[in-house]
Amino acid sequence: MSDGPSSEHSIEVSHLAKAFGTFKAVDDVSFHVEKGEIFGYLGANGAGKSTTIRMLCGLLKPTSGTALVAGFDIAKNPEGVKRSIGYMSQKFSLYLDLTVEQNLEFFGGIYGAGGKELRMRIDRALDEVSMQELRTTLTGALPGGLRQRLALASSLLHRPSIVFLDEPTAGVDPSSRRDFWKLIRHLSQSGTTVFVTTHYMDEAEYCARIGMMVAGKLVALDTPAELKRTLVPGRTIRIEGDLVASAVPSLRAHAGVIGAETFGAGLHVRIDPARMKDDQVAALCTAAGARVTLSERVDPTLEDVFIAAADAGAP
Amino acid sequence: MFSSARRIIAMAKKEVLHVQRDPRSLYLALGMPVVLVILFGYGVSFDMDHLPLAVMDDDRTPASREIVQHLYASGEFERVDAGGLAPDEAHRLFEQRIALAVLVIPRGFEEHLTRGEPQQLQLLVDGLESNTATQIMGKADAVVRQSVARTLAARGGGLAQPYDVSVNAWFNPASRSALFLVPGLVAFVLALVCVMLTALTLAREFERGSMAQLFVTPVSTGEIMIGKLLPYFALGAVAVLLVLAAGTWIFDVPMRGDPIALAVAASLFLLGMLGQGLVISIVTKNQMVATQVATMTSMLPTLLLSGFLFPIENMPLALRVLSNVIPARYFIHALRGILLRGNGFAEIRGDLLALSIFAAVVLGIGALRFKRELT
Numbered sequence: 001m002s003d004g005p006s007s008e009h010s011i012e013v014s015h016l017a018k019a020f021g022t023f024k025a026v027d028d029v030s031f032h033v034e035k036g037e038i039f040g041y042l043g044a045n046g047a048g049k050s051t052t053i054r055m056l057c058g059l060l061k062p063t064s065g066t067a068l069v070a071g072f073d074i075a076k077n078p079e080g081v082k083r084s085i086g087y088m089s090q091k092f093s094l095y096l097d098l099t100v101e102q103n104l105e106f107f108g109g110i111y112g113a114g115g116k117e118l119r120m121r122i123d124r125a126l127d128e129v130s131m132q133e134l135r136t137t138l139t140g141a142l143p144g145g146l147r148q149r150l151a152l153a154s155s156l157l158h159r160p161s162i163v164f165l166d167e168p169t170a171g172v173d174p175s176s177r178r179d180f181w182k183l184i185r186h187l188s189q190s191g192t193t194v195f196v197t198t199h200y201m202d203e204a205e206y207c208a209r210i211g212m213m214v215a216g217k218l219v220a221l222d223t224p225a226e227l228k229r230t231l232v233p234g235r236t237i238r239i240e241g242d243l244v245a246s247a248v249p250s251l252r253a254h255a256g257v258i259g260a261e262t263f264g265a266g267l268h269v270r271i272d273p274a275r276m277k278d279d280q281v282a283a284l285c286t287a288a289g290a291r292v293t294l295s296e297r298v299d300p301t302l303e304d305v306f307i308a309a310a311d312a313g314a315p
Numbered sequence: 316m317f318s319s320a321r322r323i324i325a326m327a328k329k330e331v332l333h334v335q336r337d338p339r340s341l342y343l344a345l346g347m348p349v350v351l352v353i354l355f356g357y358g359v360s361f362d363m364d365h366l367p368l369a370v371m372d373d374d375r376t377p378a379s380r381e382i383v384q385h386l387y388a389s390g391e392f393e394r395v396d397a398g399g400l401a402p403d404e405a406h407r408l409f410e411q412r413i414a415l416a417v418l419v420i421p422r423g424f425e426e427h428l429t430r431g432e433p434q435q436l437q438l439l440v441d442g443l444e445s446n447t448a449t450q451i452m453g454k455a456d457a458v459v460r461q462s463v464a465r466t467l468a469a470r471g472g473g474l475a476q477p478y479d480v481s482v483n484a485w486f487n488p489a490s491r492s493a494l495f496l497v498p499g500l501v502a503f504v505l506a507l508v509c510v511m512l513t514a515l516t517l518a519r520e521f522e523r524g525s526m527a528q529l530f531v532t533p534v535s536t537g538e539i540m541i542g543k544l545l546p547y548f549a550l551g552a553v554a555v556l557l558v559l560a561a562g563t564w565i566f567d568v569p570m571r572g573d574p575i576a577l578a579v580a581a582s583l584f585l586l587g588m589l590g591q592g593l594v595i596s597i598v599t600k601n602q603m604v605a606t607q608v609a610t611m612t613s614m615l616p617t618l619l620l621s622g623f624l625f626p627i628e629n630m631p632l633a634l635r636v637l638s639n640v641i642p643a644r645y646f647i648h649a650l651r652g653i654l655l656r657g658n659g660f661a662e663i664r665g666d667l668l669a670l671s672i673f674a675a676v677v678l679g680i681g682a683l684r685f686k687r688e689l690t
Contacts, residue, residue, distance in 0.1 A: 059527060059530055079533060087528070087531040089524060089527055091527075093525040093528035095525060097337060098329070098332055098333075106326075106329045109321055109326075110529070112317075112318030
């Protein structure tokens with residue numbers, strides 16, 4: 001799709017940094033995104049996710065470093081970038097006082113489409129997000145999930161090769177989130193690169209690769225499976241029961257325990273299988289005064305990865 | 316080029332949809348001007364009649380009664396009973412606002428008149444309302460002179476008045492203040508409405524976050540500005556016509572000059588005002604602040620410094636200098652020239668130049684300050 005100079009990667013970022021005064025919002029970040037890949041960009045609020053996206057979309061000038069998006073240099077040719085990307089911000093930014101169709105007509109027109117061509121694109125976009133019957137509905141009357149789908153549709157009208165989705169599912173109910181991710185996977189299958197930020201770790205599992213931001217730095221970057229293997233070494237044991245949280249200090253004191261964190265109502269305890277047996281964990285907890293009702297081996301989740309990465313990235 | 320036109324049209328069309336969806340801006344643009352013209356046209360008038368005037372006639376002769384009768388018959392003055400007024404009673408009349416003026420005709424007035432001796436009448440005026448006082452003095456003076464002349468003529472014209480001033484108010488023979496006010500009103504109303512319309516429109520996009528969305532599309536800031544200006548320019552043009560029509564029908568304001576010159580002057584003024592609104596919007600990025608700044612920067616200067624109500628020539632130097640950068644000043648001048656004096660392009664060249672400069676400067680500032688970047 002890209003009419004820019006060819007490059008192997010859809011997005012190529014090297015040593016990108018953005019400082020606001022003395023605050024380093026994004027600090028020397030480098031990565032690349034493959035064509036058609038779903039790239040997840042994770043991090044706590046204020047970790048620098050939105051700032052990175054805004055730089056990649058040409059909304060903010062980087063303090064230093066370079067980035068190529070769809071083959072265009074974001075600092076030298078932001079217009080080229082803008083023609084080839086779609087962007088959906090975390091704040092809903094379509095016009096609430098316009099109907100679904102009027103919003104799409106406007107954004108189509110803004111990308112220079114008109115007449116029959118625009119009609120066709122609107123038709124297709126509405127089909128893709130299954131909103132044909134809502135054409136003449138006022139956008140303000142749509143529930144959150146549908147608004148997000150409409151925002152996605154409008155950012156795809158000009159057939160961009162890359163879409164940037166900045167927390168697209170924030171504040172949307174779980175079933176709408178699932179539907180939305182179906183759309184995202186569909187996009188990626190048809191060759192569009194998807195760069196997405198999210199809070200939800202379950203959503204991050206859908207990403208082909210994940211970058212993790214902590215305090216402006218990219219602290220981890222890999223596939224979800226590989227991140228779990230490298231960042232959460234050892235074996236993860238899930239403990240449930242009464243007063244298990246009080247056992248954390250004595251668990252951490254044990255030589256065979258790599259880490260112990262409260263996780264939901266229970267604990268996730270990572271052990272070194274060479275130095276400790278699975279059932280020793282429950283025994284330690286009991287010794288610390290807890291009543292253990294469950295002790296089982298579990299696969300680490302991305303949340304474990306995130307906690308591990310945040311620890312690793314903390315100064 | 317082609318897609319640029321498409322982007323501008325898309326922008327303008329969207330703006331029209333906003334206005335349709337929320338007709339309040341339509342009321343603001345079209346309803347308010349007409350209402351203001353009617354309110355101002357009837358309410359603000361410098362024409363005064365039925366001014367309360369008391370006469371202390373100490374002479375009580377046919378000649379003095381002639382003057383009194385003339386004064387009240389003219390319709391300019393309302394009779395206030397002075398009774399057997401003692402000279403210091405005038406003070407009480409003013410204090411209680413019973414009369415705004417007292418005319419004292421001294422004893423022996425007729426006698427002196429018949430003998431052809433110089434004669435003095437005394438006119439006491441409440442000077443607090445200076446504009447009213449000036450009018451009373453002028454009117455009373457005219458009536459008395461006329462009356463005395465008539466009395467003298469009736470007695471065989473022994474002594475005619477040494478001179479005769481014939482006043483002839485050109486362009487406005489009846490001295491109606493509506494003729495003077497309506498052109499100023501047009502400027503006032505347009506300034507207020509146009510600055511407000513555009514001040515809100517961009518600030519709203521910044522506030523709602525849709526501006527960020529626009530910034531990641533290929534639409535340029537220039538295209539956004541033109542797309543926003545077009546519909547409001549059309550709205551402003553309709554408002555001009557409405558206000559002028561109201562002026563013509565209700566207040567008989569004539570149209571003596573070149574309508575094309577008027578269209579050009581109005582267009583330039585509109586552009587300047589809409590541009591001023593855009594600049595406010597771009598700088599404040601906030602609807603509430605924009606509203607306040609828009610009101611302050613459009614209403615006050617147009618009301619006070621443009622010559623709409625107060626003659627620029629009478630202002631202190633600092634204000635006179637300041638009035639040079641108030642576009643309404645030039646528009647009002649041009650409008651009065653075209654409507655009342657029958658002017659065309661030749662006479663209002665300077666005004667058109669000033670209006671062009673203002674429009675170019677504000678639109679230039681807008682274009683420079685309007686960056687497709689977030690901070």
